[in-house]
Amino acid sequence: MREAMISATLRAFGQTAPGRPLEPLDLPDPGPLGETEVEIAVDHCSVCHSDVHLLDGDWGEVARPLVPGHEVVGRVLRAGPAATISEGAVVGLGWQAGACGVCAACRSEREHLCTGGKVRTCMGRQGGFAERVRADARFCFELPGGLDPATAAPLLCAGLTVFSPLERLGVRAGTRVGVVGVGGLGHLAVRFASALGASVVAFDPDASKRELALALGAGDLVDARAPLPRGVVDLLLVTTHAALDWNAWMGVLDLEGTLCLVGIPGAPLTLSADPLLDEQKRVTGSVIGSTKTMRRMLAFAAEHRIAPVVERMPLASANEAIGRVRDGRARMRVILDRAPR
Numbered sequence: 001m002r003e004a005m006i007s008a009t010l011r012a013f014g015q016t017a018p019g020r021p022l023e024p025l026d027l028p029d030p031g032p033l034g035e036t037e038v039e040i041a042v043d044h045c046s047v048c049h050s051d052v053h054l055l056d057g058d059w060g061e062v063a064r065p066l067v068p069g070h071e072v073v074g075r076v077l078r079a080g081p082a083a084t085i086s087e088g089a090v091v092g093l094g095w096q097a098g099a100c101g102v103c104a105a106c107r108s109e110r111e112h113l114c115t116g117g118k119v120r121t122c123m124g125r126q127g128g129f130a131e132r133v134r135a136d137a138r139f140c141f142e143l144p145g146g147l148d149p150a151t152a153a154p155l156l157c158a159g160l161t162v163f164s165p166l167e168r169l170g171v172r173a174g175t176r177v178g179v180v181g182v183g184g185l186g187h188l189a190v191r192f193a194s195a196l197g198a199s200v201v202a203f204d205p206d207a208s209k210r211e212l213a214l215a216l217g218a219g220d221l222v223d224a225r226a227p228l229p230r231g232v233v234d235l236l237l238v239t240t241h242a243a244l245d246w247n248a249w250m251g252v253l254d255l256e257g258t259l260c261l262v263g264i265p266g267a268p269l270t271l272s273a274d275p276l277l278d279e280q281k282r283v284t285g286s287v288i289g290s291t292k293t294m295r296r297m298l299a300f301a302a303e304h305r306i307a308p309v310v311e312r313m314p315l316a317s318a319n320e321a322i323g324r325v326r327d328g329r330a331r332m333r334v335i336l337d338r339a340p341r
């Protein structure tokens, strides 16, 4: 009987050709649910900068119609017979929708680094700008009680993306963390680093973000265009997509400090070897996080009452939301809400 309640087509917002705006689409129902899959009724889906990259063709050609969206919160409508989440659960889904389960990364609890073929929520499959979305249940996460489902969506990609390196690189009480860029990723990085006990300096060219940065736990907001302070942080998390003067930013690190990229720089890095040798500094990067890290991040966010700063729009305003993210006008993340059922 339950099957009969789910319509034969699937309402979504997608892009049918490169450069075109999103439009409402009725997609064919994707057919039988996989053994370990769940189907989620989407309630909220926020816009990540990666959605804009996909739509703008920055990462090459992708299958179309392209239905973006990979910061999803919703309710499990149906679960495959071997799925590990039950119908009715309120879950989140991020950038990763599956993994091979057998490669060395998967066998060592680093599924996000799976080498057996990347399964991304909205690449080559339909994402969360839709009434329903599917994923392997192992990559759907029940939201802890302390998190508000209405604002949690950005945690699923942006939250994980910043929490994972903060944890992996050992941020703790007393660590000095610099966050470059106070936007969708950066504002959560400031909040998480501060909640981990770090002393945080935010860097952004927009002085109007000072009040927000301080409210999120930063001790200061420094003008990213002014001459940069030297030797003041142990970890610099770079959340912007801009091509920066990397040698100047390496100077912001104290001896043996680490610069970690989580945004995708618009050009190859040009970097002197001197700080890597004479000052033993490191450059690294980070991409989303493992399923265990996701669970720790969600629990930590619930415990510390970490809520993304969001503006909201109905799903029908998806083009406006994409435009705001593309132009850097979103404060700080845009959540698209599905019309009431």
Ligand SMILES: [Zn+2]
Pocket (backbone or CB within 6 Å): 048, 049, 050, 051, 070, 095, 157, 158
């Ligand atoms: Zn993302």
Ligand SMILES: [Zn+2]
Pocket (backbone or CB within 6 Å): 099, 100, 101, 102, 103, 104, 105, 106, 111, 113, 114, 115, 116
């Ligand atoms: Zn794998």
